[in-house]
Amino acid sequence: MNRKILNNQYILMINRYFYPMKRENIDQLVKVEYLQSVSCPLQDSQFSFFQIVYVLSGKGFLKINNNMASYSEGSLILLTPNDQHYLEIQENTDLLLVKFSERYVKNYKWNSINSMQCLLYGASFLSGCILQNKPDIVLVKSIVDSLLHGIHHPDLYQDELTLTYVNALIVIAARNISKMRAEHITSNTDKRVIDIIDYIQGNIHDPALLKVSSIAKKFGFSETYLGSYFKKQSGETIQQYILNYKMRLIEHRLLFSDMRVNEIVTEFGFSDESHLNKFFKKRHHMSLTEYKKGKEPQVVA
Template sequence: MRKENMHQSVEVIYKKVEDCSMVNSQLSFFQMVYVISGTGFLRINGNSILYQTGNLMLLTPNDYHTFDISTPTEFLLVKLNTEYVKEYRSKSIDHIECLLHYASHLSGCILKRKADEFLVRSIAESLIYAIDNKDIYDEDLISHYVNALIVIAARNIAVIKPSGVKVSADKRILEIINYIQGNILFPQKLKASAIAEKFDISETYIGSYFKNHCGETIQSFVSNYKIRLIEHRLSFSDMRINEIVAEFGFSDESHLNKFFKKHRNISLTGYRKAKVLPN
């Protein structure tokens, strides 16, 4: 097992693999993998996923993965260090780090919007040209292409419904979920009364409406989403516990620890230590 690190905030690599497997490795960064041509299997964290031409796949920090090549394959690898993703800002995507980190690996290709397949192919071709033909302002140009890929990945991940959401769920419930995820750091905005007012739904009805479509209460959904974010901070950042307390609006470390232990049956420090122990 090889641990992969990177020394720049963004790296773009073209790679052609004729046969056999790419080296089995564990990442310390985010990586988008675009399949220019070829077929095979992505084996990730014990799962096996078929890939083919036109697929865009996402690998996240600490993933164990290898590619088994069935037919000669051309890859475009876009590597992003965690700081780059954490500091990424846009007008409408507040929590891109979480969107990328919790994309479902079992879905394989993350492209769910047909129109985006053409966009990604065009961006991939432009990136390959830019790295092959060095010219003035290429670094800035590559950065813009990479950011476009990030936005496309984020909006495709966003349309993947959470597992509990019913197939028949209407558009408004997905908007409510997006609102909750976008305001997860602001407890006042997550109260049932605030959500009801935002979406013009009766406060007495919002609870049953959400549970009917999602299979869980608003409080449960908020808690589970918040727990996943806190797990991410503990696993992939060097944030102090008191910094996490402040970020998520808990009253003190004891309050956060009690909340975390209730859901994961382990303390914050215990969870963090377990994540850094060697396998």
Template sequence: MARENIHNSLEVYYEKIDCCPLQDREFNFFEFVYVLSGNGMHGINGNQLPFKTGDLFLITPRDCHSFDLHQVCEFMVVRFAPSYVKSYSWQSIDHIECLLYYASHFSGSILSNEADQLIVGSLMQNLLHTVGQKSIYGEDLIRHLVNAVIVIAARNISVIKPESISPNTDIRILQITDYIQENIRNPELLKIGVIAQKFGLSDTYLGSYFRKQCNESIQQYISSYRIRLMEHRLRFSDKRVHEIADEFGFADESHINKFFKRHKGLSLRVYRDNCKKVNVLTSLDNASNGL
């Protein structure tokens, strides 16, 4: 399997090809692929789905993907390292990095909003124009355009619900899950009584209603979402355990470790150490292959 690395934190380029030069590529960075023209099949992590003009794919680190082109295709490709996401202040969109990694759960285009499809199309045309010119402040303009694409991608990923929540789910459940995600760092706002009052339901009805709609309890949903955010803090940030505990409203390291160990079977420090070992092994593997 071919592995690819990038040498800069951000790389943007235009590509016009009639066949994919490499198959089953594995990256150590994020990659947006926007289809300017053409169609074919996109394979990612063993799944094959058709693609068409206007689709936007997000390939995350360690995803394995390839394209089977049915004709000459044009792409805008945006590659950026995880460090690029960390270095930017995203203000209202916290856990944006976690959202981007969550795209690995999906094989198709991540643009679900029609208005956003038009906006991204315009942004990509502007990127194409800017990349083709060597002008003053060109790099700054490219970064602003790329950041806009990242925010729109995160917005679309955020409304893609877990498999347990079907597209036909009651709109109120979608509002409840959005509320949970927005307030995941504030335990006081995630108490059953508070959520029930917020949405005009009784405590008992909220529990049975959520389980019926989502095939899991509301507490299970809250815990799994909180755990996923913690995992990404441990893997992709330098935050200390006590800082993560403060962020998610735990009294101290002992309480957050008990919570994490109950779900993952190990402490936060051990989980982070294991992730570091995997990263070292991957780097050594890349070096041995001359990458």
């Protein structure tokens, strides 16, 4: 790809990332940007949306949640709304940024992936390039070229084409995260526990399906055996895992979405706002409103 001279628009785009612990929002569900960067660090930036970063050229290091990983041409990196990161550039770097909101992931009708949102949040536990499935390398390169072509040569129905390409990129990212997560399981771990975790994450909004009796029936276990099995494999009881996972999602809603409390109540099957607030206070020793105000970072316009 021919390197272009940085113009004022790109310089402003780069500079707005430099201020520590600033929160950036997007004004649309999906946004695709081409960015050229010089050798300056991307320090302590935090976004209110998911972001897929594809490295077109250059190399350097990316720190995500205190984990350092190198990047180079062809790296595909997924940043989730709760990630803290900065970019340390060794060589002038060209990037394609694909930004999409949590609401977009949640509301889109994925054909066969019930827990797409949960799967993408799994990237928080990974660092560096998520493109580990070799056959996907060619697919991603083709999608990226198509997105770049749309940026530089927009045509009729460009928005519809862009959404198609972005959706394909999201699914490929999810596939690679799923495979990477499976590879992180040690030889001593029974892989059935991953199926149980996937089931819990995919049904986290349905209290009836999260009952131990329902999970045990689904996987052919007795309730007693399921409890001891899950504790042995994961290090926590199944109820602790469900409550901790639900709490993480609620925290994300409060910090990185525009959802109202009554919408969160409905989404997670609480009886009313008082019930949700009591659940939240028991763990955080503060109300939902206090938590949101106390954690809210400064917004970048």
